[in-house]
Amino acid sequence: MSAGPGRGPTSMTTVAAVTDSTALFLGTRKGAWILTADAERRSWSVDGPHFLGHIIQHAVLDPRDGRTLLLAAGTGHLGPTLFRTTDFGASWSEASRPPAFHTGERLGRSLRKVFWLTPGHADEPGVWYAGGTPQGLFRSEDGGDTWAPVDGWNDHPMWETWSEYPEENTPDGSMLHSVIVDPRDADHLYLGLSAGGVFESTDGGKDWTTLNENVEAVFLPEPDADYGHDPHCVRLHPADPDRLYQQNHCGIYRLDRPGTRWERIGDEMPRTVGDIGFPVELHPRDPDTAWVFPMDGTDVWPRTSPEGRPAAFVTRDAGATWARQDDGLPEQAWFTVKRQAMTTDDGDPVGVYFGTTSGEVWASADEGASWAPILAHLPEIYSVEAGRPAT
Amino acid sequence: MRVRIPTPLRSYTGEQSAVEAEGTTVAELLVDLDRQFPGLRFRVVDEQHQLRPHMKVFVDQDSVRDLATPISDAGEVTLMQALSGG
Numbered sequence: 447m448s449a450g451p452g453r454g455p456t457s458m459t460t461v462a463a464v465t466d467s468t469a470l471f472l473g474t475r476k477g478a479w480i481l482t483a484d485a486e487r488r489s490w491s492v493d494g495p496h497f498l499g500h501i502i503q504h505a506v507l508d509p510r511d512g513r514t515l516l517l518a519a520g521t522g523h524l525g526p527t528l529f530r531t532t533d534f535g536a537s538w539s540e541a542s543r544p545p546a547f548h549t550g551e552r553l554g555r556s557l558r559k560v561f562w563l564t565p566g567h568a569d570e571p572g573v574w575y576a577g578g579t580p581q582g583l584f585r586s587e588d589g590g591d592t593w594a595p596v597d598g599w600n601d602h603p604m605w606e607t608w609s610e611y612p613e614e615n616t617p618d619g620s621m622l623h624s625v626i627v628d629p630r631d632a633d634h635l636y637l638g639l640s641a642g643g644v645f646e647s648t649d650g651g652k653d654w655t656t657l658n659e660n661v662e663a664v665f666l667p668e669p670d671a672d673y674g675h676d677p678h679c680v681r682l683h684p685a686d687p688d689r690l691y692q693q694n695h696c697g698i699y700r701l702d703r704p705g706t707r708w709e710r711i712g713d714e715m716p717r718t719v720g721d722i723g724f725p726v727e728l729h730p731r732d733p734d735t736a737w738v739f740p741m742d743g744t745d746v747w748p749r750t751s752p753e754g755r756p757a758a759f760v761t762r763d764a765g766a767t768w769a770r771q772d773d774g775l776p777e778q779a780w781f782t783v784k785r786q787a788m789t790t791d792d793g794d795p796v797g798v799y800f801g802t803t804s805g806e807v808w809a810s811a812d813e814g815a816s817w818a819p820i821l822a823h824l825p826e827i828y829s830v831e832a833g834r835p836a837t
Numbered sequence: 838m839r840v841r842i843p844t845p846l847r848s849y850t851g852e853q854s855a856v857e858a859e860g861t862t863v864a865e866l867l868v869d870l871d872r873q874f875p876g877l878r879f880r881v882v883d884e885q886h887q888l889r890p891h892m893k894v895f896v897d898q899d900s901v902r903d904l905a906t907p908i909s910d911a912g913e914v915t916l917m918q919a920l921s922g923g
Contacts, residue, residue: 544879556885557883
């Protein structure tokens with residue numbers, strides 16, 4: 447069964463998902479789904495649920511082989527783990543050594559959640575990074591089967607200062623996310639802490655420095671704090687790895703390296719909408735194009751779209767101007783789009799996708815100019831990632 | 838010793854609701870369970886050897902959280918998850 451624009455959401459069925467076309471990998475509060483598009487990205491086959499009832503924080507296909515898919519999994523009771531497949535869910539295996547802190551370590555940390563997955567550098571096949579709660583960083587060198595703590599981060603002399611530990615001020619637990627590998631240099635890494643800020647390593651994670659200059663943090667007493675910020679989502683542009691975008695708790699920012707001072711590009715958003723949100727997603731080829739999905743950050747922070755009017759906003763000039771994109775979206779809705787729940791593909795025109803806390807997946811095959819629902823009635827969606835499966 | 842397995846862990850035990858395992862303490866029992874059913878222990882016990890917050894272990898009728906609790910005289914151990922979630 448398939449669904450496409452004009453036909454509305456469909457019920458779910460199980461079909462083979464091995465194809466060379468665009469696929470979406472969904473992590474939800476109750477399992478994982480794989481959606482595979484036809485060549486025009488107008489019709490989608492639906493495969494799932496996988497691991498029904500498991501909390502899937504992130505589902506990511508390895509772009510280096512187009513086959514290895516990792517799920518960051520947990521339940522409300524059992525400890526965190528990872529599931530792996532190399533045949534698009536026909537068979538799964540569990541990581542034989544999931545991410546964990548060192549036994550007997552000084553702080554006595556135990557990992558409660560694997561929150562984020564990032565495939566490693568193209569020259570390091572099999573390498574993956576994972577971020578978690580507490581805000582630890584973990585690395586695998588065998589395609590996600592066995593994991594080890596990244597000691598340079600987890601045991602950094604400043605870790606207890608930079609991170610939120612043992613108290614956690616983020617409602618669902620503080621997390622490490624946005625692990626970024628510079629495509630030019632496997633040892634050049636970035637990561638984000640919610641809360642804590644953005645951090646950079648130039649030696650493969652052995653040492654780290656803060657990277658938060660000029661980022662607002664209205665919840666901190668120090669106006670020019672070096673750390674403690676809340677980057678909701680950080681992205682590096684693959685075609686211009688000196689360019690970073692950040693959707694922060696306090697606004698939308700851009701940073702052009704080797705500079706270290708973030709520029710608030712969200713100031714150009716409509717005042718009635720503001721520049722608060724979770725995701726920021728990039729055009730795969732144009733470093734000046736980025737999408738955000740603004741949310742209401744006023745009052746008690748409903749985190750729904752401002753005035754309940756869902757819309758993406760796109761900039762095509764690196765944040766100098768923004769355009770509203772809501773054609774096809776409901777005029778009134780009260781969902782949230784979480785930080786991993788929006789993504790782009792590498793098509794031309796670029797496909798833009800997001801999943802909602804109310805369990806809908808929306809797609810645009812024309813770079814956000816129009817939207818259509820491709821699936822509904824899923825559990826709360828935590829993550830949507832695009833990939834191009836190998837044949 | 839007979840060990841009763843809750844439904845969330847039966848994917849590790851081939852869907853068996855009860856299995857046999859050996860040990861003189863709860864900790865040793867869990868190590869033996871993990872030897873037989875790899876991966877099971879880490880879902881129940883964290884990397885600091887602490888029982889995860891929402892997991893429970895009953896030695897016969899007694900709920901215990903100290904994994905050093907002896908079980909040599911026990912008749913049965915039950916792994917269970919607390920009632921929570923939604």
